[in-house]
Amino acid sequence: MLSPTSRHNVYKQMPGANPFKVLDNSDIFLIRNKEKERRKLELQSQLSLRVHEKVTYAGRMKAKQGDLLRELREGLEEDTAQPGGEESSLAQQQNTPAWRVAMIKDRNIDKESMNEFITKKREMFLLEYSLAVKRGEIEQLEKMATGQERKLMRAERFLEDDAIMFDEFLKENDKNSVEAIKVAELETKVKLEKVTEIKRLTTRMVTIKSDISKFEDIIKEYTMYKEFLFKLSPPEWQEAQRAKGKTPKANSTTKSATKDKSKEKDKDERATPKRGVESRASFASRELPPLRDARAPSRQSIVQSDKPSPVAELETDSSEYEEHPELYFTDPRQLLELLSELEEQNLSLIQNSRETEEALEVFSKVMDHTRKKMELETVQLTQQIDIMTHTIQRERDRATELELRARLFNFGKYKSADQEFMLDSLGAKVEEVYRSCVGDTEANLSTLQMLTVIESRLGELLENVEMIPKERLLMAERTKEKERRLRLRDEKMHQAKQHQEERLKRALERAQADIKKTTGKKLMARSQPPAGKLKTSQVYDISDKEKEEQLYFFT
Incomplete structure (x- = not known):
């Protein structure tokens, strides 16, 4: 449990806390810990004091009572700061001698000197003066507070007027929004009607375009048949038809020239009314932008239709030589016979093309095989050439070195007769090798010629080895x-x-030889000095796994 003084200290440290409210468990434990710390600090401070500075238990209790009286006085001073009629009564109570006697009743009055009395009086005067100054400031602050309250009242009145005006503005805004919604609904109805009309027209346009595309496909097919039949007809008949088509073309050009002149005159006469119509059309187009946008694809289709299509070109080409279509073939049997002939020709051509393709495939395979074989042979030959060049160079270097050594070794030793004898023996050996490799020949060949023949024969055999x-x-x-x-x-x-x-012969000779008697001491070999033991330092070999672990963890 907490003592009253500790509770008072706690509520003093916690401003705004209600002393009549039960604290939470956490707050109780916190207060207990703080009280323990405060007592510990007080005990330490008491222990650190000297003997003459220490106080008894009664002195400590009086000091606590003095603290309580001081706090009471401070609370009374705060109460005096509150406005009202209580201020004068509290001030009178404080000025009464009885209250002062009650305040200093429990004090331990000691003798004081004159200087101490004067200083205390001076402090009391200063305190009273400060209290008077603070009271004046409090009055000024009260006046300012009343002025601010008046200003707040005025501001509240203005706010109420503004709220009324704002409510009126909102009502007018609601009316305008309702009217705008009605207008928007009417406009949306009109727009939906126009959209439905546009959709209906677009669907009609799509159906018309699909019909046009179908008819164009049919026309293309018929024109293709017509051109095919025209090409199947004999060339004399084709020339006659072209000649027939030239004469009506000249007449049509003269007629078109006269029509153009009449059209120009009509244009000049109708130029003025057309301008008015154009202005009206432009005004209508400005008034109805959505219809204009909807008709844009139709205009594009018109422009595309103005361009000469391939079907129209075919028609013009075919109409160049005839006004009324005429056919060379009067009986369908003629066409069937002609088509059967063409089919036979096509079959023969297809068969020929297949045969040529097969021959070409065979030829290409042979070519690929020969090309690969030639490439492989070229690679082998290049390798052999490189090897031969290296060996030739090496042999040449060796021959020069051997020649130099032979000259140095045979300098002044051998005579010409000995050298000729050696050459004859070498020639005989080369001739023997030549006969075993090539065979007997009637021509008398020199040693070098036989060596070249042997070398060529050896090269041929090496080449043939690859073919075996x-x-x-x-x-x-x-x-x-x-x-x-x-x-x-x-x-x-x-x-x-x-x-x-040889061993038996030597043993027999040793057995038949005379026995030699040894005289004197037998010769002994020189003794070697004793070998010193070397101190070998023990080297602990680390396994590869430990090395890898060291490198992984310590680098």
Whole structure:
């Protein structure tokens, strides 16, 4: 539970709080914590005081009573600031000696010096003077408040007048809006009627256009048939029809010239009334913009119709040579016979075209195959050329180096007779190789010529190797490899036999040789110094996984 003083302190710290209202649980705990902190601070301050500065329990209680009296005095001063008749009574009560005695009844009056008494009196005078000044300010503020209240009353009156005027304005606005809605409804009715009329006309136009397009398609089909029959007719008849069409054309040109002159005269006579009609039409177009917009597509269709269509061109072309359509074919059987002939020709042409296409496909396949083969051969040949050029260059470098070494090695040692003998032996070996590769020849060839022939023969054989099937080539390689292994085994066996014979011969010689008696001490090999042990530092190898983890987490 909280003490009365603590409650009083709490309500003092919380201005505007109602002291007669039960606080919430959260507020009670907050107040309790604050009271504990305040008591702790007071205890600490009391402990930090010196001995002569400390106060007993009775002194602390009197100090609390003095605080309460001070707060009471402050509350009374606030009550004096309130307007009304209570102000004079409170002031008289405060000035009475009994009230003052009651205020200082519980005080511990000590002896005071003259200076302290004067200072206190001076402070009391200053306080009374400040109270008087504050009372005057309060009166001035009350006067200002009354003036402001009057102004507010006037402003409220003006606001009421403005509200009345605004209500009248709203009523007039409502009337105008009702009238505008009626006018808008009438206009929408008229607009809907016009829209329905426009839709009806547009649907009629669409149906007319669809009929026109159907008739145009029929005309195109008939003109196509007509042109087809005209082209099937013999050329003499076509020329005759064209000649017939030229004579009426000249007559029509003379007639059109006279008609143009008469039309020009009529235009000059009717120029003035047309202007009035045009002005009226422009005025009507200004009055009715939606109808003008609706008729725009029809005008475009008229413009398009003014342009010469392909059907009209065909008609003019066909009408150049005839006024009344005439046909060369009088009997349908003629057409059927002609069509059967054309069909036979078409079939023969189709068959020829298929045969040519098949031949062309075969030719294209052969060409592709040969082209691929030639490309592959060219690639192989280029590779062989590169390899041969590299080998030639390498052999040339080697030949020059060997020649230089041979000169340095054979300088002054061998004689010309020995060299000629060596050349003859090499020539004999080359001739033997030539006979085994090429065969016997009646012509006497030199050693270099035989070498060139052998080289060319070797190139041809290498080229032919590519043409040989891989299976045969593998079989030949296996047989050669088998022969080589057998030859190597025979050579190894012969070498082992020779080695065994040499060993037996040496053993026999050792057995038949005289025994040599050793005299003196046997020679000993020099002893090596003891090898020192090297201290090997233990190196802990880190596995690859640990290295990867270190690189991932620490870099």
